[in-house]
Amino acid sequence: MLRLPRFGVQTPDTLEDAVAALAQPGARLVAGGTDILPNLKHRLDQPPVLVSLSRVASLREIREEDGNLVIGAGVTLTEIAEHDRVRALFPSVAYAAGVIASPLIRNMGTLGGNVNLDTRCRYVNQTHFWRTAIGGCLKSEGDVCHVVPKGRICVAAMSSDLVPVLGSLGSTLVNQGPDGPRELPLLDYYGADGTAHIKREPGEVTREVRIPLPSTPTRARYAKWTVRKSIDFPLVSVAINVQLASDSVDAEVTGVSVVVGVLGSKPRVVTRLDEVIGRKLSDATVAHTVATRVHAQCKPLENVPYEAPYRRQMIRVFAQRAIEEMVAEG
Ligand SMILES: Cc1cc2nc3c(=O)[nH]c(=O)nc-3n(C[C@H](O)[C@H](O)[C@H](O)COP(=O)(O)OP(=O)(O)OC[C@H]3O[C@@H](n4cnc5c(N)ncnc54)[C@H](O)[C@@H]3O)c2cc1C
Ligand code: SF4
Incomplete structure (x- = not known):
């Protein structure tokens, strides 16, 4: 069983008091605790005090x-x-x-x-014993990255x-x-x-x-690939928001925004989507073009489980399906 380290807990009642409590050296915030507490058990951090937001x-x-x-x-x-x-x-x-x-x-x-x-990586979301057995990494006890061995920054x-x-x-x-x-x-x-x-x-x-709040009709979708249907973090994910000239999938696309997760440490905004502007959302080339751009611009790393080339294929599949499902829903 992994034990929590020792720390104090403070439970302010107001946002102003929470901000004041956070000024203490090394203090960290805790809300639901579902991310920070496992990380403390893994000794990824050892704050002297947690400031709980549960009463705010x-x-x-x-x-x-x-x-x-x-x-x-x-x-x-x-x-x-x-x-x-x-x-x-x-x-x-x-x-x-x-x-x-x-x-x-x-x-x-x-x-x-x-x-x-916090960011996640197969080499760091492990016990302290596991991590030190491979010499740690830039995000824990070491000075190398196992995902990009010559890299200077962590790409969790x-x-x-x-x-x-x-x-x-x-x-x-x-x-x-x-x-x-x-x-x-x-x-x-x-x-x-x-x-x-x-x-x-x-x-x-x-x-x-x-x-x-949207000023024009929109269609939006989020797609997440995981191995199990529950409990898992995404292995790839894509969010798509399409603005339309009128409230129909046969209307012209007037804007599109595509954001992909689980690549590196920040979300990736997919660019060069102008080609779909002016086409009907129901035109099959829209889903194909978006999926092609996603595939070309998004290159997963070996930072989370499952092979990066396979995950790259899955982002393309999920992006295409997301738009096809928007169209099928009408
Ligand atoms: C088994 C398991 C599966 C999970 N699967 C997923 C998943 O599929 N998708 C997913 O997105 N997440 C997943 N999570 C992670 C987590 O449960 C969620 O992201 C959740 O929303 C974290 O919220 P929390 O309130 O518990 O955060 P906490 O653990 O309380 O805090 C997380 C971090 O945010 C900081 N923080 C909290 N509140 C604030 C605030 N108001 N201002 C500034 N900083 C703040 C904390 O200091 C800490 O660094 C999973 C976790 C577990 C244990
Ligand atoms: S990406 Fe590299 S430095 Fe960052 S947690 Fe993973 S192995 Fe460590």
């Missing part, structure tokens, strides 16, 4: 405000998956939240924990299910820090170094994610 009621709201659906960082994955307005406005978000892990983990895990999820995978979807919808993230709130595009929050892939300023707590 202001983080648990979902509301519509200024043309956005605002989801508080403390809202659980189950609440997101089951919320009527989330399901009606952003079915791909509800779907992605509902396929994370398992019901018990979704009841504990939160949006804030999901967007601040960003494995959150919600980040690609929220990114494809143009969401922003609001962090509350000692100097007040800071809002930034969600996709700008992630960097390429898997040892520090989140651009969170010292003392900041994620307060909410804001998803802009």
Whole structure:
């Protein structure tokens, strides 16, 4: 049995008190604990104190405000998956939240924990004993990367299910820090170094994610490949959001956003999709073009289980299927 290290726990009642408590040297936040506690058991970090967000009621709201659906960082994955307005406005978000892990983990895990999820790698999400047997790596006790042996930075995978979807919808993230709130595009929050892939300023707590309400008809989808149907992190994932000239799959595509997860430490925004603009979504070349661009631009690494070339093929398959399913649904 893996034991937790010793640490103190503080349970502030307000966001301001949580920000103040986070100023203590080495303090870390805990929300549902479904990511950080396993990592502490694996000795990937040894904070002296955890600041729990479980009593901060202001983080648990979902509301519509200024043309956005605002989801508080403390809202659980189950609440997101089951919320009527989330399901009606952003079915791909509800779907992605509902396929994370398992019901018990979704009841504990939160949006804030999901967007601040640590990166994952087959060489680091192991016991301390296992890691030290291979000399550690840049993200743990060593100074090499086993995935890219001559690489200078860690390329552990960003494995959150919600980040690609929220990114494809143009969401922003609001962090509350000692100097007040800071809002930034969600996709700008992630960097390429898997040892520090989140651009969170010292003392900041994620307060909410804001998803802009669509001004035109849209179709959105999230597809995740896993070996088992439950409990597994994605091995590849793709989120697609298509804007249409009118509310029909036979309408012209006016915009498209495709974001792929589980490559390196940040989500990948697929480019060169202009070719599909002006075509009907139901035109088979749209699904084919998107899948081709995804395959050309997304090259998985051997950072998570399953062979990278196979995972690359699967992203193409899942991207194509996602659009075909949008069309079939009408
Ligand atoms: C068996 C298993 C399977 C899993 N499968 C999946 C999966 O399929 N897909 C997936 O996406 N995830 C998966 N997870 C990971 C995790 O359960 C979820 O990502 C969950 O949303 C994390 O939320 P949490 O509240 O439990 O985070 P915590 O563990 O509490 O925190 C995670 C990280 O976020 C930070 N944090 C938490 N809240 C905030 C905040 N408000 N502001 C700033 N930082 C914050 C913490 O300091 C910590 O670094 C899995 C976990 C397990 C154990
Ligand atoms: S990508 Fe390399 S440095 Fe990063 S966790 Fe994996 S082996 Fe370690």
